[in-house]
Amino acid sequence: MDILDKTVGAVGADCTDHLLSDTTNILSNLTSLSSVESILLAATALTYLAPDWPKSSKIDNFPKLSPTALGIFFRNSFFVAGGTCFDFVIVGAGDADCVLARRLTEVAGWSVLLVEAGGDPPITSDIPGLFNLLARSRQDWAFYAEYDGCTSQALNHRRVAHTRGKMIGGSGCLNHIQYLRGGSRGYDEWEAAGNEGWNWENCLKYFKKNENMTDKNILNSSTKSYHGINGPSIIKSPSVNNYFYEKEFMMLKAFEELGEEIKEDPNVPDEIGQSREFFQVMDQKPIRACGARTNLLPIKNRKNLYLLKHALVTKILFNGTVATGAEIILSTGEKIEVCANKEVIVSAGVFKSPQLLMLSGVGPCEVLEKFNIPVVLDNPKVGRNFHDHIFAAIAVTGELNPATSLDAGLSLIDLGTFPLPLTTGLFSVGENSTDYSALIRHVSFLFGSLSPILYYACFVNFNYNETVCGAILKANLLREVIFNNVALMNPKSRGYVTLKSADPVDDPLIIGNTFDVESDLEILAEGCQHVHDLIQTTHFKKVDGYFIRPPLPECDSLDFGSKSYWKCYARVMATTLYEPVGTCMMDPNGVVDSNLKIHGLEKIRVVDASIIPKSPTGFMGTVVQMIAERAADIIKKEYCIE
Numbered sequence: 001m002d003i004l005d006k007t008v009g010a011v012g013a014d015c016t017d018h019l020l021s022d023t024t025n026i027l028s029n030l031t032s033l034s035s036v037e038s039i040l041l042a043a044t045a046l047t048y049l050a051p052d053w054p055k056s057s058k059i060d061n062f063p064k065l066s067p068t069a070l071g072i073f074f075r076n077s078f079f080v081a082g083g084t085c086f087d088f089v090i091v092g093a094g095d096a097d098c099v100l101a102r103r104l105t106e107v108a109g110w111s112v113l114l115v116e117a118g119g120d121p122p123i124t125s126d127i128p129g130l131f132n133l134l135a136r137s138r139q140d141w142a143f144y145a146e147y148d149g150c151t152s153q154a155l156n157h158r159r160v161a162h163t164r165g166k167m168i169g170g171s172g173c174l175n176h177i178q179y180l181r182g183g184s185r186g187y188d189e190w191e192a193a194g195n196e197g198w199n200w201e202n203c204l205k206y207f208k209k210n211e212n213m214t215d216k217n218i219l220n221s222s223t224k225s226y227h228g229i230n231g232p233s234i235i236k237s238p239s240v241n242n243y244f245y246e247k248e249f250m251m252l253k254a255f256e257e258l259g260e261e262i263k264e265d266p267n268v269p270d271e272i273g274q275s276r277e278f279f280q281v282m283d284q285k286p287i288r289a290c291g292a293r294t295n296l297l298p299i300k301n302r303k304n305l306y307l308l309k310h311a312l313v314t315k316i317l318f319n320g321t322v323a324t325g326a327e328i329i330l331s332t333g334e335k336i337e338v339c340a341n342k343e344v345i346v347s348a349g350v351f352k353s354p355q356l357l358m359l360s361g362v363g364p365c366e367v368l369e370k371f372n373i374p375v376v377l378d379n380p381k382v383g384r385n386f387h388d389h390i391f392a393a394i395a396v397t398g399e400l401n402p403a404t405s406l407d408a409g410l411s412l413i414d415l416g417t418f419p420l421p422l423t424t425g426l427f428s429v430g431e432n433s434t435d436y437s438a439l440i441r442h443v444s445f446l447f448g449s450l451s452p453i454l455y456y457a458c459f460v461n462f463n464y465n466e467t468v469c470g471a472i473l474k475a476n477l478l479r480e481v482i483f484n485n486v487a488l489m490n491p492k493s494r495g496y497v498t499l500k501s502a503d504p505v506d507d508p509l510i511i512g513n514t515f516d517v518e519s520d521l522e523i524l525a526e527g528c529q530h531v532h533d534l535i536q537t538t539h540f541k542k543v544d545g546y547f548i549r550p551p552l553p554e555c556d557s558l559d560f561g562s563k564s565y566w567k568c569y570a571r572v573m574a575t576t577l578y579e580p581v582g583t584c585m586m587d588p589n590g591v592v593d594s595n596l597k598i599h600g601l602e603k604i605r606v607v608d609a610s611i612i613p614k615s616p617t618g619f620m621g622t623v624v625q626m627i628a629e630r631a632a633d634i635i636k637k638e639y640c641i642e
């Protein structure tokens with residue numbers, strides 16, 4: 001039985017239940033396009049060599065020995081025995097962990113063990129244009145939120161698909177590597193909520209510390225002072241060819257006609273404006289420059305760095321309220337325990353971190369009791385405050401030009417043209433155009449006609465159903481499609497993550513509560529309507545561009561263009577922009593304090609996207625790397641290391 005068949009809750013009274021509609025003929029023809037993708041993949045793979053990722057430490061039944069001493073003799077093949085002690089045991093080797101590993105192992109006297117459930121990133125991760133293929137692959141945890149009976153009916157199985165990386169580098173190795181920090185206000189709000197030191201000025205310091213901006217235009221501009229040039233994260237704008245340059249310019253112009261300002265540099269803290277995109281891409285080669293490559297690879301031979309791959313942390317061990325280590329299941333099925341002299345750092349991401357804490361006895365008492373988990377600390381906030389940048393897609397057609405498919409296809413090989421997104425920007429809806437709470441971000445992706453990548457993006461990445469993707473792919477047979485992600489930046493609704501069972505191998509239970517607060521839906525609906533108006537601009541009129549209106553049984557009886565239509569559209573089309581946060585919230589009354597230590601416990605911190613109390617308007621990978629940079633400094637300071 002398909003795992004998804006287990007899902008699907010009750011359908012709300014006012015929501016029509018239309019699960020999967022008729023498959024179109026077109027669609028079945030288009031499935032053969034995956035062979036195009038295979039050819040492109042094979043051709044592109046030839047131009048790459050897989051990097052020599054750090055080796056996993058060997059596991060043996062050695063008695064307790066100093067890992068540092070062993071490391072001297074067994075570089076890359078040292079032993080981690082049950083009971084071995086490290087100064088820091090880090091759960092995960094994801095986006096935050098790679099930064100932490102780099103910074104903490106700078107202290108030669110500290111030993112650091114990363115325990116990662118996945119293995120090495122595959123070649124599809126290296127090639128930026130192929131990141132779509134990683135969704136639902138072995139490297140994706142592939143979580144799904146529960147159906148709430150009322151939203152996201154246009155998705156397969158009516159469930160939001162939460163892709164999360166399961167490999168060295170975590171989600172950073174399958175994300176879209178767009179580099180966007182967001183506005184200053186988002187960070188200042190963290191401090192205003194009682195999280196001392198987490199303000200824009202301080203965060204900027206750590207964004208810069210992490211950054212190696214290589215874009216010549218930015219480095220020669222007045223915004224240079226906002227950027228770092230000595231950090232590990234390589235940032236650049238893609239060197240676009242004429243085709244993409246022209247399209248980028250066209251989109252910026254179209255948004256300008258809709259009344260929006262054009263910005264040269266999206267990473268200065270102004271809130272509102274449209275700009276082209278910046279990415280984490282290697283400087284000379286178009287290879288993903290995610291945290292694993294830029295932070296972990298360069299330090300893989302440090303003698304105080306230890307790594308266990310294909311190893312799942314199943315429990316944090318406590319002595320009273322003091323964290324002492326971790327229980328780990330190895331790929332062989334063997335269970336071992338390691339101990340942490342200084343700290344355990346939980347960095348397993350927004351879904352797995354709260355799950356692991358609960359499995360270890362830290363969380364809401366009633367949940368722990370339900371699953372017979374001995375209580376270490378009753379904290380009702382663990383798993384709460386879950387929120388995301390929810391988006392609805394507005395797809396419009398561009399030029400009627402079959403030849404562009406060649407350009408789009410070739411862009412996978414000529415990676416100088418990657419990535420496909422053209423522009424991004426923030427705008428505000430509602431009567432007050434500077435209303436911060438009503439901010440919307442759009443990301444516009446261009447797909448040349450007959451694009452296999454659009455097929456993947458629609459079905460696999462965004463998980464839209466056959467009816468929706470059928471309409472979009474039909475339009476794409478002969479025309480370019482501009483796929484706009486219209487995303488809510490400051491949602492008030494909050495969901496939660498909790499346990500499905502006491503089995504650490506089980507997925508956590510994810511409840512989105514997406515539009516619990518009605519104004520969230522109203523703002524997203526207005527955003528959709530605004531982006532739909534692109535078709536009224538000069539370029540789109542010239543090329544007879546149109547909005548690809550997918551058949552939506554829940555909405556089709558409503559007046560097209562009315563407020564109620566757009567509200568219905570936004571509700572039914574709602575899905576994730578992959579930026580969930582908040583489940584181990586940093587707050588004086590939350591889960592961690594401003595030093596990221598868990599309230600009420602000792603020798604344990606959380607450092608990942610789960611600590612974000614309220615989503616800023618940037619992309620979360622960018623934000624998480626900054627958080628890890630600052631966390632490393634906080635830790636060093638506590639141990640009096642300069």
Ligand SMILES: Cc1cc2nc3c(=O)[nH]c(=O)nc-3n(C[C@H](O)[C@H](O)[C@H](O)COP(=O)(O)OP(=O)(O)OC[C@H]3O[C@@H](n4cnc5c(N)ncnc54)[C@H](O)[C@@H]3O)c2cc1C
Pocket residue numbers: 091092093094095096097115116117118163164165166167168169170171172174175176177178179180311312313314347348349350352353356577578579580607608609610619620621622623624
């Ligand atoms: C498809 C997609 C596109 C995105 N696009 C962008 C973008 O363009 N720009 C951007 O800035 N952000 C983007 N993001 C968001 C960004 O990638 C994430 O927010 C960020 O990487 C999260 O980092 P993290 O450290 O919190 O978690 P992760 O990077 O997910 O790391 C968690 C790690 O812990 C491991 N783990 C979990 N549980 C255990 C356990 N029990 N034992 C051992 N290991 C465990 C996981 O396997 C994983 O490696 C995107 C995300 C996705 C999924």
